[in-house]
Amino acid sequence: MTTIHLPGLVDAHVHLREPGYEHKEDFGSGTAAALAGGVTMVLDMPNTQPPTATADLLLDKARLAAAKAVCDVGLFVGATNTHADAYLPVAQRACGLKVYVSDTFGSLRIDTLELMHRFFRSWAELAGEVGYRMDGHAHGIGPIAVHAEELMLPVCLSLSHLYSVPLHVVHVSRRSEIELIRRAKQRDVPVTCEVTPHHLFLSTDDLGRLGALGDMRPRLASADDVAALWENLDVVDVFATDHAPHTLDEKQSVAPPPGVPGVQTMLPLLLTAVHAGRLTVDDIVLRCVHQPRRIYGLPAQPATHVEVDVDARDVLRNEQMKTRVGWTPFAGMEVIGKVVRVVLRGQVVYEGDQVLAAAGSGRVLFQEG
Numbered sequence: 001m002t003t004i005h006l007p008g009l010v011d012a013h014v015h016l017r018e019p020g021y022e023h024k025e026d027f028g029s030g031t032a033a034a035l036a037g038g039v040t041m042v043l044d045m046p047n048t049q050p051p052t053a054t055a056d057l058l059l060d061k062a063r064l065a066a067a068k069a070v071c072d073v074g075l076f077v078g079a080t081n082t083h084a085d086a087y088l089p090v091a092q093r094a095c096g097l098k099v100y101v102s103d104t105f106g107s108l109r110i111d112t113l114e115l116m117h118r119f120f121r122s123w124a125e126l127a128g129e130v131g132y133r134m135d136g137h138a139h140g141i142g143p144i145a146v147h148a149e150e151l152m153l154p155v156c157l158s159l160s161h162l163y164s165v166p167l168h169v170v171h172v173s174r175r176s177e178i179e180l181i182r183r184a185k186q187r188d189v190p191v192t193c194e195v196t197p198h199h200l201f202l203s204t205d206d207l208g209r210l211g212a213l214g215d216m217r218p219r220l221a222s223a224d225d226v227a228a229l230w231e232n233l234d235v236v237d238v239f240a241t242d243h244a245p246h247t248l249d250e251k252q253s254v255a256p257p258p259g260v261p262g263v264q265t266m267l268p269l270l271l272t273a274v275h276a277g278r279l280t281v282d283d284i285v286l287r288c289v290h291q292p293r294r295i296y297g298l299p300a301q302p303a304t305h306v307e308v309d310v311d312a313r314d315v316l317r318n319e320q321m322k323t324r325v326g327w328t329p330f331a332g333m334e335v336i337g338k339v340v341r342v343v344l345r346g347q348v349v350y351e352g353d354q355v356l357a358a359a360g361s362g363r364v365l366f367q368e369g
Contacts, residue, residue: 002311003340006285008040008071008304010292011263013145013170013194013240016042016073018064020049025245025324027068030263031362033243033322035350037264038306038339040071041298041365042243043095046078051108053078054086058093062364069362070355071344072301076145078108079119091126092133093366095296096142096168101152116159120144124163132166133297138366142296143168143192149218153177161189168295169193171242173218175228182235192295194238195229197269198260198329202226212256213329216244219258230278237295239287241266245325261323265316265330271308271337299365303346312338322355 016030034042044065046052052061058077065073074095077087087094099119100108110116123144133140143166148156153169157180160167172178172193184191198216203223207214214220229236244259251257266288273279292298315334318327342350349357 001309003307003309004281006038006281006306006308007289008301008306008342008344009038009267009288010041010043010298011039011241011243011266011288012043012238012292012296013196014042014044014243014263015047015245015259016044017245018048019061023324024247024250027065027073028070028359029322029324030243030245031069031071031073032355033261033264034071035342035344035355035357036322036339036353038267038308038342039263040301040304040306040342040344041074042071042263043074043076043292043296046076046098047100047108051078051080052076053080053083055090058087058090062093062367065362065364066360068359069364070349070357070359071362072365073362074296074298074365079110079115080108081110081115085118085122088122088126091123091141092130092139094142095298095365097123097144098147099144099156100147101156113155116155120159120163120165124165127165134166135294135297136300137297138299140297145170147171147217149174149177153180157184157189157191160191164190166295167191170240171196171199171218172229172236173199173221174225178228178232178235182232185235192237192291193235194240195236196240196242197262197266198242200226200229201269202329210329212251213260213327215251215256215258216242216260217258233283237287237291239266239270239284240292243323245323247325248327260329261321261325261327264321264323265328267306267308267339268314268316268335268337269330271310272335274310275336301345304344306339307341309338309340310336312336314338320353
């Protein structure tokens with residue numbers, strides 16, 4: 001048994017489903033799954049019901065998180081085609097602005113260039129007043145995070161360059177996209193990006209085995225696309241899970257919703273890649289701790305660490321999962337590396353496969369003032 005200490009990880013892309021979809025997940029169950037995966041801070045997306053698109057809705061969501069969360073939580077506000085700039089009064093209380101321009105539904109789908117200009121311009125104007133929040137500085141506003149696939153990605157890169165707005169591209173999955181981001185970085189476009197474990201470790205070759213359990217957005221890509229992500233890891237700033245739980249009944253229905261849980265399985269999968277020589281532990285810490293903190297201006301977590309047995313072999317099982325939906329697309333996969341203990345601000349919050357933290361002991365970020 002070889003035990004190492006890691007800083008508490010950040011998962012910068014989760015969907016904890018509250019309010020509106022608590023039968024799938026809530027702040028309690030989702031943050032418990034995070035602790036079981038060595039994650040002590042998560043950033044939650046706005047596509048709840050209703051979407052987190054106004055000042056009141058963000059503050060209501062913050063109160064829900066404060067009552068239940070067992071790890072620290074940051075909240076995104078979302079751009080919609082119905083509420084315009086209603087989130088601006090609480091932009092500094094959010095970790096960033098999420099804009100969906102690909103493969104979503106309802107008011108969160110932004111599908112006109114006019115609206116895209118508006119959101120980038122208004123975010124840039126606010127940043128001119130309060131500045132951007134970067135490198136652990138709690139003041140200012142965060143980046144614009146976009147779900148932008150295929151032809152929508154160059155649109156967002158152009159707007160980022162035009163308005164000098166930091167852009168974070170979530171869950172990049174294709175060779176064409178990661179290569180375009182590489183070129184944009186070389187031209188000093190202020191862009192960063194993230195990749196999910198399911199796009200690193202699964203491909204369309206796995207769909208026959210997974211069926212609807214392998215349906216997510218972006219969809220699983222080809223083996224060549226997966227290879228391209230690994231080839232271009234130097235361009236990837238963040239590993240984040242896009243933890244998007246749905247119940248098994250929903251996934252096995254005639255119209256299964258896209259999305260898979262992932263916050264608990266990220267670290268074991270990445271540590272397995274370390275054993276295979278594809279990553280180093282420093283690569284994980286850079287992309288799961290230092291870079292998310294830099295990009296989103298996240299506060300440090302003093303007296304916080306994760307103890308990992310890097311020699312432990314395990315087979316991932318649905319029954320292990322703390323998420324309310326109780327399944328993982330990685331069920332049956334052997335991993336090397338197991339979270340043994342998690343300490344958050346000096347308190348043992350996870351040990352012996354048990355979450356020990358009290359509901360509400362997690363902090364909601366950026367809510368002061």
